[in-house]
Amino acid sequence: MQSETKARVEQITSPAGDPVFVLHFEGDIASTSKDAVLGTYQALPKETAKRVLLDFTKVDYINSSGIALVIQLLIEASNFGQKVAAFGLSAHFTKVFTMVGITKYAELFATQAEALAGL
Amino acid sequence: MARRYLILFFILAGIGRIGWAQASSSGNTASVTIGQSAAPLYGPWKFTVGDSPLDPATHQPLWAEPGFDDSKWENVDLTPKEGATDPMAGFSGYVPGWTAKGHPGYWGYAWYRIRVRLNAQPGEKLAVGGLDDVDDAYQIFANGSLLGGFGDFSSNHPVIYYSQPMMFSLPQGVVKSPEESSQAASRLAPATVVLSFRFWMEPNTLTQADVGGIHSAPLLGDAGTVAAGYQSQWIELIRAYAINPIELVVFLLLALGAFSLTIFDRSDHVYLWMGAVFLLWAANAANLAFGAWTQHLGGVAASVVTDTFLSPLTFAGWVMVWWVWFGLHRPAWLPPTTAGLAVLLAASNVLGGDYFFTVVSHPVSVAFHLVSIVVRLAFLAILLWIVAQGVRLRGMEGWLALPAVLLFGIGHFTVELAYLRIQMIWFPLGMQLTLAHFASLLLAVVLAFLLMRRLLVSLENQRQMALDVKQAQEVQQVILPPAQMTLPGLVIESEYRPALEVGGDFFQIIPHPTDGSVLIIAGDVAGKGLRSGMLVALLVGAIRTAVRFSFDPMVVLNELNHRLLGRGDAQATCLALRIDADGAATLVNAGHLPPYLNGAPLPMEGALPLGMVPGALFTSMNFKLAEGDRLILLSDGIAEARNADGQLYGFDRIEQLLQSHPAAAEIAASAQRFGQQDDISVIAVTRTTAQA
Numbered sequence: 001m002q003s004e005t006k007a008r009v010e011q012i013t014s015p016a017g018d019p020v021f022v023l024h025f026e027g028d029i030a031s032t033s034k035d036a037v038l039g040t041y042q043a044l045p046k047e048t049a050k051r052v053l054l055d056f057t058k059v060d061y062i063n064s065s066g067i068a069l070v071i072q073l074l075i076e077a078s079n080f081g082q083k084v085a086a087f088g089l090s091a092h093f094t095k096v097f098t099m100v101g102i103t104k105y106a107e108l109f110a111t112q113a114e115a116l117a118g119l
Numbered sequence: 120m121a122r123r124y125l126i127l128f129f130i131l132a133g134i135g136r137i138g139w140a141q142a143s144s145s146g147n148t149a150s151v152t153i154g155q156s157a158a159p160l161y162g163p164w165k166f167t168v169g170d171s172p173l174d175p176a177t178h179q180p181l182w183a184e185p186g187f188d189d190s191k192w193e194n195v196d197l198t199p200k201e202g203a204t205d206p207m208a209g210f211s212g213y214v215p216g217w218t219a220k221g222h223p224g225y226w227g228y229a230w231y232r233i234r235v236r237l238n239a240q241p242g243e244k245l246a247v248g249g250l251d252d253v254d255d256a257y258q259i260f261a262n263g264s265l266l267g268g269f270g271d272f273s274s275n276h277p278v279i280y281y282s283q284p285m286m287f288s289l290p291q292g293v294v295k296s297p298e299e300s301s302q303a304a305s306r307l308a309p310a311t312v313v314l315s316f317r318f319w320m321e322p323n324t325l326t327q328a329d330v331g332g333i334h335s336a337p338l339l340g341d342a343g344t345v346a347a348g349y350q351s352q353w354i355e356l357i358r359a360y361a362i363n364p365i366e367l368v369v370f371l372l373l374a375l376g377a378f379s380l381t382i383f384d385r386s387d388h389v390y391l392w393m394g395a396v397f398l399l400w401a402a403n404a405a406n407l408a409f410g411a412w413t414q415h416l417g418g419v420a421a422s423v424v425t426d427t428f429l430s431p432l433t434f435a436g437w438v439m440v441w442w443v444w445f446g447l448h449r450p451a452w453l454p455p456t457t458a459g460l461a462v463l464l465a466a467s468n469v470l471g472g473d474y475f476f477t478v479v480s481h482p483v484s485v486a487f488h489l490v491s492i493v494v495r496l497a498f499l500a501i502l503l504w505i506v507a508q509g510v511r512l513r514g515m516e517g518w519l520a521l522p523a524v525l526l527f528g529i530g531h532f533t534v535e536l537a538y539l540r541i542q543m544i545w546f547p548l549g550m551q552l553t554l555a556h557f558a559s560l561l562l563a564v565v566l567a568f569l570l571m572r573r574l575l576v577s578l579e580n581q582r583q584m585a586l587d588v589k590q591a592q593e594v595q596q597v598i599l600p601p602a603q604m605t606l607p608g609l610v611i612e613s614e615y616r617p618a619l620e621v622g623g624d625f626f627q628i629i630p631h632p633t634d635g636s637v638l639i640i641a642g643d644v645a646g647k648g649l650r651s652g653m654l655v656a657l658l659v660g661a662i663r664t665a666v667r668f669s670f671d672p673m674v675v676l677n678e679l680n681h682r683l684l685g686r687g688d689a690q691a692t693c694l695a696l697r698i699d700a701d702g703a704a705t706l707v708n709a710g711h712l713p714p715y716l717n718g719a720p721l722p723m724e725g726a727l728p729l730g731m732v733p734g735a736l737f738t739s740m741n742f743k744l745a746e747g748d749r750l751i752l753l754s755d756g757i758a759e760a761r762n763a764d765g766q767l768y769g770f771d772r773i774e775q776l777l778q779s780h781p782a783a784a785e786i787a788a789s790a791q792r793f794g795q796q797d798d799i800s801v802i803a804v805t806r807t808t809a810q811a
Contacts, residue, residue: 031646031688060765063797064623064755065645068690071731092758092769100692100710101725 003060005033007040014116020051022112026058029066037069041076050082053115054106057088067100074105087115157340157348159212159249160233160314165192166217166332170228171317182230183260185313189232195220197336205334206537207327209359209546210252216331226325226473229332231316235339239310245289247314248345249338251352254330255279255418259287260315266290270319271417276477277319279418281411284352286345314339321419322473322481326534356411358549362556363408370401373563380570384577389443393566396436400559403429419474426468430531434498435461437527437562441502441520444569445509457501460494467491492535499528516569523562530555588620591652595621598659600628602783606637608700608808614783614801616756616791622798623651623691624754627662631670635700638670639802642679642693642711642729643754647798654689657682672697672707676729676737680709683730690730694752702744702806709737712758715751716742718777720770744806751777751786756799760790768793 006026014020021044029037044052054070056062062070070086077084087109089097094108102108109115167189171182181187197214205213217229239245247259247266256270256279266287271278289312318332338345374397380390403425410421438457447453470479471487479487502524510517529536533543533553543554595617604611611628623644630637640662644651658679665678672695683689692710706714706721710728713721726738744750753773760768768790776789783801790799 061759061761061767061796063759064643064690064692065688068645068688068728068731071690071727075732092767095770096755096758098725099712099723101727103725104727 003027005029005036007036009040009044012116014051014119018051019048020053020116020119021049022053022055024055024058028061028063029059029069030061030063031065031069033066034069037066038073038076041073046080046082051119052077052082052084053112053119054084054086055088055112056086056093057112059088059093062093062096067096067102070097071100071102071105074102078105083119085109085115085119087112157246157248157338157344159197159336159338160235161198161336162194162196163233164195164197165189165232166195166229167192168217168222168225168227168229171230177263179263179265180260180315180317182232183265183315183317184263185234185311187232192230192232193221195231197333199335204546205252206329206544207551209544209549209551210335210355212335213252214334214336215329216254216334218325218331219329220331222331224325225331226320226322229318229320231318231333232313234311234313236311237339239341242291244342245340246286246342246345247289247337247339248284248286248349249335249352250333251284251356252282252334253318254282254320254324254332254334256319258317260317261287261289262313263315264290268317272319279319279321280414280416281418281421283356283412283414284349286349288342322476322484323419323422325473328537328540355549359546359551360408360411361550362552363404363411366404366556366559367401367408369563370397370404370559373397373567374401377570380574383574387443387577389440392436392440392443393570396433396440399429399433399436403433422472423469423474426472427465430468431461431464434464434495434531437524438498438501438505441505441509441524444520445505445512445517447505447508453501457498460497460501464491464494464498467494492532495528495531499531502528516572519565519569523558523565526554526558527562530558588649591621591649595652595655598625598627598656600626604628606630607635608702608806609637609698610805610807611637611639612783612803614787614799616787616795616799617647618756618795618798619648621647621649621652622800623647623655624756624798624800625655625659626752626800626802627659628802629662629666634670636670637698638666638672638675639696639698639752639804640672640675640693641696641752641754641800641802642691642709643756643798643800644691645688645728651798654683654686654691658691658693670697672705673737673739676707676709680729680735680737681733684733686730690728692728692755696750696752696804698744698804702746702748704742704744704750705739706742707737707739709735712753712755715753715773715777717749718774720774744804746806746808748806749780750804751783752802752804753786754798754800756795756797757786757790757801759796760793760799761796762794 004027008024010022010024012020012022023040025036074084084106086097086106088111089108097103097108107118109118171180173179174181174184199212199214203213204211217225250269253269256268256272256277258268258272259266266289269283269285270280314337316333320331324330338348374394377390377394377397384390406421406424406429410416410418435457439454442454467487467490471484471491473481473484476484506517506520506524509520530553533555536543545552599615600613602613613626615622615624617624623646624642625644626639626641628637628639642658644654644658661679661682662675665675669675675695676693679693683691694706694708694711694714696714697705708723709726713723721740721742723740724738727735758768758770758773776786781789783803786801787799
């Protein structure tokens with residue numbers, strides 16, 4: 001039984017003083033998570049959201065459809081020239097993200113602090 | 120026992136208004152001879168509008184005092200016309216109120232007084248009863264003493280309730296006037312009592328015809344007889360509004376039924392709308408019953424609940440029910456407009472109902488009432504337009520809905536039509552039935568019929584869909600390679616276990632017709648079920664076509680990528696493996712789990728799945744299979760099997776499992792036992808002999 005995907009946006013500041021939008025995801029990410037994943041991302045103001053962090057700390061499960069959504073997000077961000085990093089993934093999903101080529105679009109970090117520093 | 124027979128008589132007689140006492144009037148005094156009996160006080164009543172000043176000494180209303188000179192007040196007779204009944208509740212013995220007797224449009228305070236000379240047994244308990252039909256609240260005084268009242272007069276603005284029977288005991292001292300005290304020892308002791316009624320009527324009550332004050336003559340007499348009448352009037356009141364609890368139960372059951380249907384078909388929102396509307400109707404029935412039978416909910420509060428919330432939401436709800444039922448999508452502005460109209464109706468109802476007369480003046484209220492009429496007409500027009508579309512699109516279903524919707528709409532103009540003297544209320548067996556009741560009943564019957572029909576159609580569709588799925592499953596089995604294939608130098612076994620009837624995993628094993636090589640393509644379409652199954656069919660077709668022109672794994676994957684691009688959410692991980700006759704292997708990967716060679720994963724860089732971007736760069740590697748080498752290709756359904764605790768099967772368990780050289784079916788079974796979430800496919804390739 002998949003749990004509903006929740007998404008929350010937080011705006012923080014990078015060490016360099018730039019605005020950074022953090023998308024905190026929670027629950028499972030699957031085909032039904034389109035609004036939570038892509039919808040939340042697409043609602044970000046494109047003119048100011050030049051740096052985006054994806055927080056998977058509270059995500060329990062991502063299936064193939066969910067991974068496809070994340071890739072779509074990253075491709076869209078790449079087209080807009082946004083810099084994206086992800087953090088909080090379990091070892092399993094870090095490996096899965098690597099296999100599907102996500103690391104070509106977004107660096108993966110263990111924590112938000114590391115991701116913020118590496119952004 | 121005698122008391123029971125007395126009550127029974129009142130019930131059978133149609134009650135309450137029958138006096139057994141001898142009542143007559145002469146001059147300005149009524150004479151009543153009491154003998155274990157009661158009499159209706161038809162007159163002569165004195166009446167005036169306005170409110171009494173208070174006696175500075177007693178702080179009691181001067182107009183209640185027995186010595187007050189009411190000779191200049193109007194004379195009022197409460198004798199009902201033969202067969203007259205209350206137009207709203209159906210009670211017999213009805214007399215029109217003050218608005219029909221020279222005070223049209225008047226609301227506020229008014230007083231009634233009657234001087235009664237009565238003969239009663241010494242010590243006999245007397246009471247005043249009846250008064251089951253009044254507008255709206257009153258206090259009763261006997262010789263200046265407050266006996267009680269109906270409604271709450273503790274604040275400046277009295278709180279009113281729907282009319283209910285009341286009974287007030289007359290204190291012994293009240294009926295024994297000083298000048299007649301010498302006769303107190305005689306068998307019959309004549310005494311004079313002045314009964315005064317201070318009435319308050321809400322301006323909102325003016326929306327009904329002939330309202331104002333007393334509509335049924337009070338009953339005066341022996342307390343036991345009055346009590347019997349009081350009880351029988353309660354029975355009459357319960358009977359009059361008995362339709363409300365019946366509706367409450369019926370609508371709750373219908374709501375439950377409608378919500379239950381969502382279990383069978385979550386995609387059809389019409390059941391949710393229906394359930395919501397039936398719940399609103401149930402709430403309205405509960406509100407009416409609660410207001411009519413208790414004094415826990417004020418009449419104004421009950422009306423505001425109906426006018427502000429229930430009525431507008433019900434209108435909007437029915438618009439949405441039929442909108443969804445007939446599958447309409449245009450004009451797209453109609454649903455939001457309906458919501459806006461509901462808000463406007465709520466506002467115009469509450470402001471046009473004279474509920475807040477201290478803030479909103481009557482002319483302003485009248486203007487809002489006109490707005491309310493216009494909005495209700497707009498709702499009716501929208502409903503009829505939707506049903507007309509239903510007739511056009513669905514024929515019989517539309518025609519069935521038409522009369523029910525028409526009645527429902529007209530039922531919301533009860534007050535206005537009553538003003539035009541068009542009968543909108545009937546009283547079969549003493550029970551109040553309005554046009555709105557008939558409309559809701561008819562709507563419920565029509566909907567029950569349509570729901571049954573829809574359910575049968577839905578079941579037939581589901582049966583057809585199940586057949587389609589079964590056929591798709593059979594097709595998928597046909598396009599899957601055999602579970603075990605023995606080729607020159609290779610043994611290939613495969614296992615496929617879809618999570619649903621039709622799976623999104625796919626693989627093809629295609630031996631080259633001439634050069635002894637074999638091409639293995641395995642993939643996983645994002646998602647599962649019939650949609651994924653159809654994409655699988657597309658991909659398999661594309662694979663079969665591509666290999667006719669090239670056996671190069673990279674060419675094949677590029678072709679598949681091209682096929683999936685621009686098809687919305689159609690993405691798939693995939694790998695293509697070519698094994699030549701000499702064991703040389705070329706592996707190209709598009710986001711799929713890398714194969715395990717002799718239990719260890721092949722080191723491959725990640726690559727995007729198919730269908731993501733044009734011209735995607737897929738990773739490629741070459742290696743050679745030696746005799747006895749075993750290559751295992753897995754879909755992510757293995758690694759992402761999840762148990763009840765939410766733990767994943769994971770890569771560590773896979774590597775551990777592969778140490779025991781399990782068959783493909785054993786690998787699949789292990790993940791399935793752990794907790795299958797996605798389609799599972801396993802291909803095991805074993806190099807048997809090294810060929811040149």
